Amino acid sequence: MKAKHQRLLLAGLGLVAVMGASGLALSALQDEAAFFYAPADVAGKPPPVGRAVRLGGMVAAGSIKPQPDGVSINFVVTDGKATVPVRFSGIAPDLFKEDSGVVAEGMFQPDGSFTATNLLAKHDERYMPPEMAGKMAAAETLEP
């Protein structure tokens, strides 16, 4: 094989690989991008049941209710405009508390509630997820 042809072939292979990667990545993004929702987003158009998503907001004051099994809690996530009831089984992160930010990973149920498999609260006590900070600010400015 001539050097020039070989270069062309390799360049072609590289191009195919990159296009394949992008195609794979983008098609997977369509299926798997765990969309981030705030309660207000869900109120209008709930995401399909059974898809793994993230729900972000503040834990409503007085809403954390430990369940009889000792390892589950129910609480309410709010963004000031709407609320979503959440059920979580597991050891809540140390920074998880009422009136502070939380991102719950899990799935929506047919009744509009949310089952969380994982809770993300931040290392830092001053933390609020950037998505959330934006939404909260927007919600506050919209309120009269």
Next chain:
Amino acid sequence: MIAEAGLAALWLAAALALLQLVLAGLGLWMSRTSVRPELVEGSSFSSSVEQKNGASTSSARTGGGGSALTEEKAATAAQLIAGVRPVAIVQGLLAALSFVLLILLFIRSDMSVVLVAQNSHSAKPLMYKIAGAWGNHEGSMLLWVTVLAIAGGAIAIIERRLNEATLVATMAAQAAIALGFYAFLLIASNPFARLNPAAPEGAGLNPLLQDPGLAFHPPTLYFGYVGLSVAFSFAVGALVMRDVGPAFARAMRPWVLGAWIFLTIGITAGSYWAYYELGWGGWWFWDPVENASLMPWLAATALLHSVTVLATRDGLRSWTIMLAVVAFSMSMIGTFLVRSGILTSVHAFAVDPSRGSFILALLILYIGGALVLFGWRIGSVKQGSTFELVSREGGLIFNNLLLSVILGIVLIGTLYPIVAQAMGTQLSVGPPFFNKTTAPIALLLMLGMAVGPMIRWRRDEGKELIGRMTAPIGVALAGLVAVFVIAPDTAILPLLGLGFAFGLAVASVAPLWKRNLRRTPLFTYGMVVAHLGVAVSVAGMASEAAFTQEKLVAVRVGQVTEVGPYSVVLEGIRPAIGPNWSALEGRLRVQRGEATPFTMRPQSRFFSAPPTVTSEAAIETVFDGQLYTVLGQPDGEGRWQLRLWWKPFVTLIWLGGMLIGLGGLLSLIGRVVRERRIPIRMAAA
């Protein structure tokens, strides 16, 4: 005074970086204009395999050059160029001095310095006072530029075999990179800023960071990032001087290897830290900050393999240069992602958009500049040696393509949410995406890793190759069947992962088959150990994914729980106390079958400065896995939350990572030893 001295040293180092850039630039420019073009084409800019001595080349040039004016110019140019090395060395020393002074401020708990007051506390153990110096934004950026400057000094001292002009161009590129970071420190994040009045007491360090693993994790990764910046400078130097060839590749290779070793160790240690410290039992989260360290590693792995082709076979010239640019771009993107505060990450701890834009500007400047230089000069890089597709070179191209594809996917997955956010959509890309897309390609890559080292350089026969692959394929199939028989419920990816891991393990050691083991070069052992490490690591990942058993319960004292082969009894809860924390400690009596029971003590720790609660998991490591226990909260009715995991062979994940790093180290030693020897032999001949 210490803080002022540190700041002064930093300013001086920055000034020297500027001087280094100017000296090198002027020197190169003058020596170029003082040489007749036909001589340029003939001598300096060809890239033959043998080493050239810069001094003799330039004297040959001036000898044929002619007029006295050009000779005088050439002499000035030589003087300017001769100044570059000492300046680089002093710059390195000054930057190091500045960083040492910062550490001193932390050791003395000087609360009149903003950075110390915000990130340290006088009651902290000494080790974390020292680690506090880089456990924050300003300090870590100072560390970054210090390592870069020291690396520059080291090149100035060590590197004697590269074409002098190429080396000077390399030093100029390094000075340019360092200047950007000096400017960043001096303008946007001065680590030595004073606090007036001084704080009575420091705010403390985030307790999660008070861990030996994390204290040394950032510097490890930074050594990797900075090593890649040196490789980048070499690539820029080679492009500027049109000196892309084996000599340049051999000069660059130790830096790539070194960077790659540090990245490997850093990622492995970071993964283990997240696993035991965060108490969530996972070892990889696909968190953007983790991806920020994975992406340079992927690029460096590809670069490591392509630079070997360039050094030994003089092939893949432009591709290697491109990868060096990409690898450093990934370090910069990593720094940008971690430092910009645009991420929703469990780790991103420095949130400041203005600094983010500064780093973004640097990123665009360096990467953009390098790409422009690449586009402009790459046409003039001559075609290297050719080879057949079925050859070691072909195998390495396969490896490079797959690594690039994984890199592309991780990059898209990491940046997509940021781009989407800029367009007004909130979303986050999680583990399902990354696992689904990267795992199949990683399996293909393992296949390539198994076959690659068995192929000959230049050209090989497909039939013979298949013959050599019989044993690994047989073992892989036997492994697949065995796992399927023992555990028929195993999901497809872990099942394939285990089978491939068995096959790769055999294929990895195959290059040693029928060889004189004492005469086999050290870098061949390095490759064998590193590839074996991948097999070990993948076996651990697949086993963890397939066989982990989890139990989440609320138990009273005395109650028995079963997980995996263990029975666990909560014996009691009592208080415990440490240097700067107090804790509730659970006593678990754990028994496996009829063996002697032992005690595990997971804790829930309370730190007062800043007030934080953390879970300290208790982990018992046995030959076939780990038992992982976490103490949760009381439920108010006398029960305590317990989370238990039995993870068979999970330790193989990090053992494999350490083997990969060890393999890199063996290769590095082997290469350095051998390349020291070659010039001696040539001189003797």
